[in-house]
Amino acid sequence: MVYETKAVVRRRTLRDALIAAAERAIEKEGLRGMKARELAHTVGCAVGAIYNVFTDLDDLIFAVNALTLEQLEKTLTVAGGDTADPHADAIKALVHLGLAYTDYATANTRRWRVLFDHRLPDGKQVPTWYTANLARLFVYIEEPLRKLAPALSPARRALLARSLFSAVHGIVLVGLEEKLQHLPLPVLREQVTVMVEAMAKGLAQDSK
Amino acid sequence: MVYETKAVVRRRTLRDALIAAAERAIEKEGLRGMKARELAHTVGCAVGAIYNVFTDLDDLIFAVNALTLEQLEKTLTVAGGDTADPHADAIKALVHLGLAYTDYATANTRRWRVLFDHRLPDGKQVPTWYTANLARLFVYIEEPLRKLAPALSPARRALLARSLFSAVHGIVLVGLEEKLQHLPLPVLREQVTVMVEAMAKGLAQDSK
DNA sequence: GGAAATTTTGAACGTTGTTCAAGACTATGG
DNA sequence: CCATAGTCTTGAACAACGTTCAAAATTTCC
The missing domain is CATH 1.10.357.10 (Tetracycline Repressor, domain 2)
Structure with a gap:
């Protein structure tokens, strides 16, 4: 299987979207402004979805x-x-x-x-x-x-x-x-x- | 009234005890280790009492x-x-x-x-x-x-x-x-x- | 000593990050 | 192309946090 499966694509898309949302949140209000629920809302996913892609919010911060x-x-x-x-x-x-x-x-x-x-x-x-x-x-x-x-x-x-x-x-x-x-x-x-x-x-x- | 009233003494005693507890907490686990309920427990007062002496935990940190x-x-x-x-x-x-x-x-x-x-x-x-x-x-x-x-x-x-x-x-x-x-x-x-x-x-x- | 003022209390509220059973979706073999 | 096994997604629920506030206890003052 050379081509990426849908799940993998979705996963990476979500990952990138979350990173982008985190970047914007941090730029606007600093680390305090980066909140799980807010991120989920801006990228349009459930709160729990974050934890499929990152182990932690700390993990996201490192990204x-x-x-x-x-x-x-x-x-x-x-x-x-x-x-x-x-x-x-x-x-x-x-x-x-x-x-x-x-x-x-x-x-x-x-x-x-x-x-x-x-x-x-x-x-x-x-x-x-x-x-x-x-x-x-x-x-x-x-x-x-x-x-x-x-x-x-x-x-x-x-x-x-x-x-x-x-x-x-x-x-x-x-x-x-x-x-x-x-x-x-x-x-x-x-x-x-x-x-x-x-x-x-x-x-x-x-x-x- | 030259002598301090009981309330004032208690207040300052509590203040000092809270500061001391906060110092110990910070020394042991950093800012994260300084928690309202834990401080209240170690100095033997109610959580709410902290807010009679300090406006905030931030205020306590400054102290x-x-x-x-x-x-x-x-x-x-x-x-x-x-x-x-x-x-x-x-x-x-x-x-x-x-x-x-x-x-x-x-x-x-x-x-x-x-x-x-x-x-x-x-x-x-x-x-x-x-x-x-x-x-x-x-x-x-x-x-x-x-x-x-x-x-x-x-x-x-x-x-x-x-x-x-x-x-x-x-x-x-x-x-x-x-x-x-x-x-x-x-x-x-x-x-x-x-x-x-x-x-x-x-x-x-x-x-x- | 008793009324008024103040302080103390801790249950309750609103927000956090994180989890997890249930439901939705995807991939695969016939 | 369908059924099924596996995977991902969901959001209500949980624990822990700072903070509040009405009620209870205490202190102050005459």
């Missing part, structure tokens, strides 16, 4: 997060190095990445928040594919970092890439935090630029 | 967060500058602050997470006193920062202090994230040290 990560990664195109000055190029590339991250988070705050906000009930394990996908965010940083500090061992470079990502993530996170004064986008972008440049220069200085 | 912030601030004692080299002193002080933050977050992960994880339902405002308390975390950084880059205007210094805090916060947050590989404390401390030093050196370099 949305996977798409969010895809979206996010698409915006993280590395700026081509001019190769005139590899050092300056690397710094430029890092700033570019940081600003792209800032822009995505600002434009898609609720979706982006769910990537990290969502907490599983005690005992439940995060899917390994999700961990791997998230960790891929660090990889984008490794290449410029290699240019910036070539002497670094791969392990240390990976660790530093993670820390660089985390630092920018923190700046954006706190910058967009409602519990504090919301920073206007231009100010936030400037802070990211200044901090990434500082980190890059400081790290390069270290490894000399 | 716990206030205590958490107090605890946290107590650990952020600034290391005395040796005044031999103000530049090096400033960097040391910043690293010290970062490590203190790291240590508190590691030792009290659940409590600490609630400071930032807790999200209000749409429309509800964060109490201004809470915003002010949180923002006080940035202030600790301003003094070393002044030594590091004296030319900075107060406004820019405040902004940079916020960004420095945010960067460290991000590193710790991602470092302790279950959705990624948990970094062992020594590794995390080292990353914080390296990154704070890099940021400090980079910023100092800029302002020369």
